[in-house]
Amino acid sequence: MTGSAKISGLSAFGRFAFAAVIASLLWSPPASAQTSDNAPRPNFVVIFVDDMGWGDLSSSGAEYIETPHIDSIGTDGLVMSQFYAGSNVCSPSRAALLTGRYAPRSGMQFVTRPHSDWGLPSEEITIAEMLRNAGYATGMIGKWHLGHRLEYWPTQQGFESFLGVPYSNDQEPFNLYRGTRMVEREIDQTTLEDTYATEAERFIADHAAEPFFLYYATNFPHRPLFFPPENTGRSGPAGDYGDTIETLDDAVGRILAALDENGLRENTLVIFTSDNGPWFQGSSGPFKGHKGDTNEGGYRVPFLLRWPAGVAAGTHNDAMSMSIDMLPTFAQLAGAQVPQDRTIDGRDVTAMWTRGAPSPHEILYFINNNGLAAVRSPRFKLLLSEYYRASHIDFRRYTAPKLFDMLADPQERYDIANRYPGEYERLLALAEEMSAEIAPMAVDRGGIYPDDPTAPLGPILDGDR
Template sequence: MKRILLSTVLLAASLTVFAQKKSDKPNIVVILADDLGYGDIGTFGATDIRTPNIDNLATKGLKLTSFYSSSPVCSPTRAALITGRYPRRLGIDHVFFPESFTGIPAEEVTIAEALKGNGYQTAIFGKWHLGHHRQFLPLQNGFDEYYGIPYSNDMQGVVYLRGNDVDSIKVNQKYITKTYTNEAVKFIDKNKDKPFFLYVTHNMPHVPLYASPEFEGKSKRGLYGDVIEEIDWSVGEVVRALKKNGLEENTLVVFTSDNGPWLIFDIEGGSAGPLRQGKGTTFEGGQRVPTVAYWPGKIKPGTVYEDLASQLDLYPTIIGLTGSQKTQTKKPLDGEDISPVLFGTGKRKGQEFAYYSNGIIEAFRKGDWKIRLPQPDTKINGIIIVPATDTLLFNLKTDIGEKNSLLKSNPEKAKELLTALTTYQAKIGDTPEALVQRMPSDDSHIKKRAERATAKKNGK
C-alpha cells in the first residue's frame, strides 16, 4: 500500500513539474485599438471617458508617454508591429482595400511565426488589414487561430472570417468588440497550460462607431466615449481571464493604438489631447499613441517612461522575453529589445525615429528634438486638412504640442538632425517599391461622413 501511495505521489510530482515546465515561457498579450487618440484614455488625460481597466494597467504597470506607431495610418502600422521593421522595408506604404491584390510579403517572419516555431499557441482576434487573399491571411502568417474582419469596418465587404473562410456575412457592428472579447477569453481558457501569443485588434474606434446596448449612451463624450468605455471593458475581461486561469504573473500585457485620432470626424473622431494634429499626419498627434504595459511581479507599479520608444520595439522585446531568437527573422530589425525599460533596469539605447508617411520620411526625431521637413498641403477630396509647412524644429521635451518652431534660434541643431537623418537613412538602406495600391482618388465617402459628424455635433 505504501509503495502504491509513494508511486502516486511521485507521479503527481512529475506531472506538476511537467506542468510548470510547460508554463515557464511567458504569455504575451498585445491589444491594439484603431484610431485611438492620445487624449482618449483616463491615464493620458481624458476626463469625460471612463477607462478604469486601462488606467489600472498603468497604475500597476508601466505608462509610456512617448511611444510611437510606425505610421499615421493602419496597414503600414500593423505590418511594422508584427515584423519589427519599418513598413517601407516591406513595401507597404498605404492602406489595403478590398480591391487590393497584395498583402504582407511571405518572406517576412512575423511575431506569430517566430513564437509558433518556439512552441507557442498563436491567435489574432479582430481587424487584420494586411491583405485578404488566402496567402496573406493570418493562418498563412504564423497564427493558429483567427476570427475577425479583414478590413476596416467602413469598407465594403465587412464579413467575419474564421480562419481562412467566411463565417458570417451578417456583421452587427454593435457587437464587434464583444465578439472579439469572447473569442480572446475562450482562447485563454483553452490554452491555459500552454504558452501563447494573443493579439486582439479592435476595429473601434475607427468610424463608423458602434457600441453594444450595455454601453451606448453611457459616457460623457457621446458615442465615441461609449466605444472607448467598451474597449476598456474588453481589456478588463482579458485580464480577468488571465487571473482566473492563474496566468497573470506569467503574462505581459501591452495596450496601444495603431495611430492617432481621425480628427476630420470631429466629435466622432477622438482627441489627440495636448498633441498637434492626428491620423494621417506625421505631427505628434498622428503617431504618438497611448500605451501601457502590465506584468505583475516583473514591471514595477506606477512606472512612467518618458523617453522615446515605439511599436517597432515590440518584436525584438517579445522575441527576447520568450527565447525565440532561433526562429526570428534574419532580416534587419528597426526596433530594439526594451526589456530594461519594462523592468526598470535601463533605458532604450536608440534615440532616433523616422516618421514615415506614404513611404517618405516627413520628420525625424533624435532625443528630445524633432525636425519636420517641408510639406505641401495635406488634402482630402480637395479640402486642406493641414496647410503646407516649411521646415520646422521642435523640442518635444518642452513643447509636446509642436506649437513653437525653434528653427531660427537653433540652426545648428537643425543641421545636426539633418546629418543624423542622412546617416539613419543609410543604415535603413534601399527599400522596395510599394506593393500596395494607393488610396482611391475619390475620397468623397470620407468627406460626406465627416460632414454628417459635424452636422450631428451642431444639432442639425
C-alpha cells in the same frame, strides 16, 4: 522613474531630461521586477486598438470617457508617455508592429483596400511566426488589414487561430472569418466587441497550460462607431465615440479577468496601445495633429503594460520607444530568435520596461507613405513635412524643415532650428540618409477606388470564391 502611472498633461516631459541622464546610474529594479534566466517564459497579450488618441483614456485626461480597466493596466504596471505607432495610418502601422521593421522594408507603406491584391509578403517574419517557432501557441482576434488573399492571411503569417475581419469596418464586403472560413456574412457591429472578447476568453482558457501570444486587434474606435444599445449615452457628452471606447474598456476588463481566472495574471505581459492617433473624433491630448498627419498626434499613442512578474506597479518611463520594439523585446523575453537575415529596426526595450532605463534608440524615424515625415532624437524632432488644406508640404522644398525641442515644446509650436544649427544639420543629414535608403523601396498601390470596376472585392482565400 517609478511614480504614478497616471499620465497628467505634460508633467512627464520635465522629468525626462534629468531621468535619462541618471537612470542607468541610480536605478535598481524593485524586488517584484527582478527576473532570472530560468524564470518561466511569459505569455504575451497585445491589445491593439484602432484610431484611439493619446488623450482618449481617463488616465490621460479624457474629460467624459471612463476607462478603468484599460487604466488599470498602467496603474498595475508601466505607462510610457513617449511611445509611437510605427505609422500614422492602419496597414503600415500593423506591419511595423508585427515585423519590427519600418513599413517600407516590407512594401506596406499604404493602406490595403477591398480591391487590393497585395499584402504583407510571406517572406516577412512576424512576431507570431517567431514565437510559434519558439513553442508558443499563437492566436489573433480582430482586424487584420495586411492583405486578404490567402498568401497574406493571418493563418499564413504565424497565427494558428484567427477570428476576425480582413480590414477596417468602413470597407466592404465586411464579413467575419474563423480561420479561412466565413462564419458571418452580415456582421452586427453592435455585438462585434463582445464576439471578440468571448473569443479571447476561450483562447486564454484553452492555452492556459502553455505559453501563448494573443494579438487582440479590435476594429474600434475606428468609424463607423458601434456599441450595444444599452451603452447608448454612457459617456455623456462624448457621444458615440465615448460610448464605443467604454464598450471597448469592458472587453479589456473581460480579458484581464480571464487571465486572473486561469491563474495567469502574474506572468502574462499585457500591452495596450493604438495603431495611430485619432481620426475625425477623439483627442490627441496636448499634441498637434491626428491620424494621417505628420505631427505628434498622428503617431504618439497610449502605451500601458502590465506584467507583475517583471514590472513593478506604478512604473513610468518617459523615454521614446516605438511599436517596432515589440518583436526584439518579445524575442528576448521568450528566448526566441530574432531574424538575422534582414534589418530589424526595433530594439530590445526590456530594460526600459523593467528597470526604467533610457531608450536604446538614438534616433527614430517616422514614415509617411513612401517618404519620411520626421526624425526624432531624445530631445529634438526634425519635421520634414506637414499637410495644409489636403496638400502635402515638403519643407525641404518649401522654406525649410522645422526643429522642435520635444522636452520644452512637445506641441510643436516653435521652430528653433536657428538656435541649434548643429543639431539641425545632424538630424537633416540623418533624414537624407534614411530617405535615400527607403527611396528604392517606394511602391505605387493605386487609389482608394479600383481602376477596374470589375475587380474582385474582399478576401480570396480558396481560389474559386
